Amino acid sequence: MDGIAEPYVKLVLAVGQHDADYVDAFYGPPEWKTEAERRTMPLADVQAEASRLVADIPDLSAADRVDELAVLRRDFLKRQLEAVLARVRMLQGAKLSFDEESQALYDAVAPTHPESYFADTLEAIDRELPGPGPLAERYEAFRQRFVIPPDRLSALFDRAIAEGRRRTLQHVALPPDEHFTVEYVKNKPWSGYNWYQGGYRSLIQVNTDLPIYIDRAVDLACHEGYPGHHVYNVLLERHLVEERGWTEFTIYPLFSPQSLIAEGTANFGIDVALPGDERLAFERDVLFPLAGLDPSQAGRYASVRSLVDRLSYAGNEAARRYLNGDIDRAAAAAWLTKNAMSSPKASEQRTRFFDTYRSYVINYNLGKDLVRRYIETKAGSAPERRWEEFVRLLASPRLPSGLR
Numbered sequence: 529m530d531g532i533a534e535p536y537v538k539l540v541l542a543v544g545q546h547d548a549d550y551v552d553a554f555y556g557p558p559e560w561k562t563e564a565e566r567r568t569m570p571l572a573d574v575q576a577e578a579s580r581l582v583a584d585i586p587d588l589s590a591a592d593r594v595d596e597l598a599v600l601r602r603d604f605l606k607r608q609l610e611a612v613l614a615r616v617r618m619l620q621g622a623k624l625s626f627d628e629e630s631q632a633l634y635d636a637v638a639p640t641h642p643e644s645y646f647a648d649t650l651e652a653i654d655r656e657l658p659g660p661g662p663l664a665e666r667y668e669a670f671r672q673r674f675v676i677p678p679d680r681l682s683a684l685f686d687r688a689i690a691e692g693r694r695r696t697l698q699h700v701a702l703p704p705d706e707h708f709t710v711e712y713v714k715n716k717p718w719s720g721y722n723w724y725q726g727g728y729r730s731l732i733q734v735n736t737d738l739p740i741y742i743d744r745a746v747d748l749a750c751h752e753g754y755p756g757h758h759v760y761n762v763l764l765e766r767h768l769v770e771e772r773g774w775t776e777f778t779i780y781p782l783f784s785p786q787s788l789i790a791e792g793t794a795n796f797g798i799d800v801a802l803p804g805d806e807r808l809a810f811e812r813d814v815l816f817p818l819a820g821l822d823p824s825q826a827g828r829y830a831s832v833r834s835l836v837d838r839l840s841y842a843g844n845e846a847a848r849r850y851l852n853g854d855i856d857r858a859a860a861a862a863w864l865t866k867n868a869m870s871s872p873k874a875s876e877q878r879t880r881f882f883d884t885y886r887s888y889v890i891n892y893n894l895g896k897d898l899v900r901r902y903i904e905t906k907a908g909s910a911p912e913r914r915w916e917e918f919v920r921l922l923a924s925p926r927l928p929s930g931l932r
């Protein structure tokens with residue numbers, strides 16, 4: 529497999545020359561990147577080479593077959609290469625439907641939700657927030673009470689990150705020099721991003737274009753940091769790159785099955801680190817006072833938020849219709865405002881995310897659901913066992929189809 533790994537990394541770097549968003553992280557030999565920039569391999573050549581590599585993937589020896597990670601490695605690399613081929617076809621102009629694209633790139637297809645699913649959820653929220661005027665406006669007014677004052681933002685995030693880290697370290701040994709830095713930025717199509725640098729370091733960026741609500745502190749700390757993306761990348765680097773010498777993990781192509789695992793574990797990791805009432809207690813007793821918000825409202829805010837979370841699948845439906853060409857941008861934004869209760873401005877920002885990242889949206893909610901089911905099937909709901917299986921998943925190259 530080592531003979532496939534190096535050319536795979538170089539091919540992903542080559543695709544990165546045609547698609548600026550493609551290479552999310554790379555910490556292999558810097559000269560490979562320089563060479564890819566110098567050469568700018570034509571897409572047709574990338575396609576031919578990737579097809580050749582898929583055909584050349586060797587069968588596993590009897591010795592390999594007893595090592596579960598070696599089996600996962602082979603299937604993973606093959607599927608990642610197939611996703612390279614799909615992305616190249618897209619860059620050459622191939623038009624895939626939303627579901628065809630997510631299957632080809634992320635090894636998964638999101639379920640569809642009928643309008644009645646959203647209507648029922650909106651009705652439940654309506655009962656929580658009674659009053660005159662449209663529900664979205666009532667929700668918006670309610671939420672205003674939970675905006676983090678901008679001058680407290682970094683204190684809040686630092687505290688939430690420290691909590692996520694403390695809890696994670698109770699269950700997993702991390703290298704002593706692991707570290708990340710947080711930067712506050714504007715004008716991005718996403719709300720937060722982890723740029724893994726290699727050497728157990730991440731740069732995390734937080735987009736401050738829109739108001740940031742108190743629940744984002746825990747979400748962001750756990751999703752981008754502990755036990756989410758940062759820990760995932762650190763464990764891959766330590767166990768697969770350092771210990772086993774598997775070069776393919778020095779690169780992370782964004783439009784590939786790896787992203788469903790990355791986003792799914794980052795989102796489910798929030799629940800692993802702060803299950804149920806522990807999250808509420810931490811927010812109410814620590815974060816609300818730190819932000820100068822009224823802690824007596826924390827419980828009500830959490831229960832409304834958990835209903836609103838069920839609307840996240842509205843993003844998949846809007847993206848599916850918009851990218852399939854069934855509706856235009858304005859209609860997609862209006863659909864989100866109605867069914868996801870996002871503000872008109874946030875809905876518009878979300879359609880820009882669809883333009884850039886397309887069917888990537890499924891990785892967050894479907895990814896979380898698949899990871900949750902996988903972990904709960906293996907571990908039940910005992911917190912200790914959940915952590916064990918969760919960390920094992922983070923440190924192994926498992927495919928989305930392998931979670932079922």
Ligand SMILES: [Zn+2]
Pocket residue numbers: 751757790791794
């Ligand atoms: Zn993420």
